[in-house]
Amino acid sequence: MQSFDPLTARLLVAVAQLGSIGRAAERENIATSAVSRRISDLEVRLGVALFDRSVQGVRLTAAGQIYVVGCREILRTIADLHTQMVDYASGASGSLRLACTSSALSGRLPELLARYAESREGIRLEIQEMSAARALLVLDDGQADIAFVADNNDVERFETTVFEDDKVLVICSPDHVLADRLRSSRSVRFDEVAEHEVVGIHHSGALDRLLSAAAASSGRSLGKRVNVETFSSLVRMVEAGFGIGFMRSTSLHLLAGTDLVHAKLADHWAQRSLLMVRRPSSPLSRPIRDFLSLASASYLPA
CATH class of the missing domain: 3.40.190.10 (Periplasmic binding protein-like II)
Structure with a gap:
């Protein structure tokens, strides 16, 4: 099957509109002979006559009318596609x-x-x-x-x-033994808090791996009474007294409405x-x- 040629289709529609190959060629700024040849070649490929020709001009045949309707639809689709691509290029879509x-x-x-x-x-x-x-x-x-x-x-x-x-924070309840230490400073070292019971978060997640590596490098193992999967659950379990917790500063808003105490970890590895x-x-x-x-x-x- 021959490829659809948008230029020939546009010329065909112009000839059908104007009823003249010469006027269509003039409007489209192309030689009359070139328009005539394109239409003749297309008719040969399709095996049908698209126009009846006479000294008064040209007129679509029944087959030509169907073909021109199809050409208009395809050309509209191409124009719409171009508009969409312009929108994508400009960032509008x-x-x-x-x-x-x-x-x-x-x-x-x-x-x-x-x-x-x-x-x-x-x-x-x-x-x-x-x-x-x-x-x-x-x-x-x-x-x-x-x-x-x-x-x-x-x-x-x-x-x-x-x-x-996204720095790492340590949090605890206001009656925890660490509460006064966290209140008194903007930051504490991991070694100062790691000996206390911990509420774990996202086992094998990024923060869990970070804390486990820090504990291993200091020769410790974190005592985890309970593990949770979300930071909101972590906050609730710390509130309930199950231990201290570690969270990222991006989740600090979860402490709003609680009386939990927090401070940043001063260690270099916690500056994430x-x-x-x-x-x-x-x-x-x-x-x-x-x-x-x-x-x-x-x-x-x-």
């Missing part, structure tokens, strides 16, 4: 696909996305919450444009940018960051560029 950890969605990301969406109504946001390992896998498979993960994940093969500081991660070879569409620019411009290091 498109999509932004994000793979996010719960820590990312606990920080400034939701507010930033609201600002982004407010001025970009044509952009479709696809936001998925998942573990860091899953987020990087989804990114690798091309199912996400950007992943948000902690900086102690293996991101060497990716392009990374710091999204926000939340990263925006991309595949270096992935297309950088206008919606993605706009979001990266907004995120970078609004990042204020602590």
Whole structure:
């Protein structure tokens, strides 16, 4: 089957509208002989006559009428497609696909996305919450444009940018033996608090791995009476007196309305960051560029 030729189709529609090959050629700024040859070649390929020719001009045959209707539909589709691509190129349309950890969605990301969406109504946001390992896998498979993960994940093969500081905090109830120490200082060392019973979080998750490594390097093993899967559960268990807890600063808002005491860990390893991660070879569409620019411009290091 011969390929559809948009130029020949446009010329065919012009001839049908004007009833004259010469006037159509003049309007389309092409030689009359070239228009006539294109129509004749098309009729040979199709095996039907599209026009009845006479000294008064040309007139569509029954087959020609059907063909011209089809050409108009196809040309409209092409024009609409072009308009859509212009919108995508300008950033007026498109999509932004994000793979996010719960820590990312606990920080400034939701507010930033609201600002982004407010001025970009044509952009479709696809936001998925998942573990860091899953987020990087989804990114690798091309199912996400950007992943948000902690900086102690293996991101060497990716392009990374710091999204926000995500320092590790220690929290305790106001009647815990550590409460006065945490109240008296903005930061404490891990060794000062690690001997106390701990409420564990996200077993084998990024924070759990970080704390386990810190404990191992100091020759300790963390005493965990209970393990939970969410930071909101961690807060409740610490409130109930099951021990101290460790959480990231992006989740600090969960302490609102509680009387829990907190302080930052002073250790170098606890000065973490939340990263925006991309595949270096992935297309950088206008919606993605706009979001990266907004995120970078609004990042204020602590």
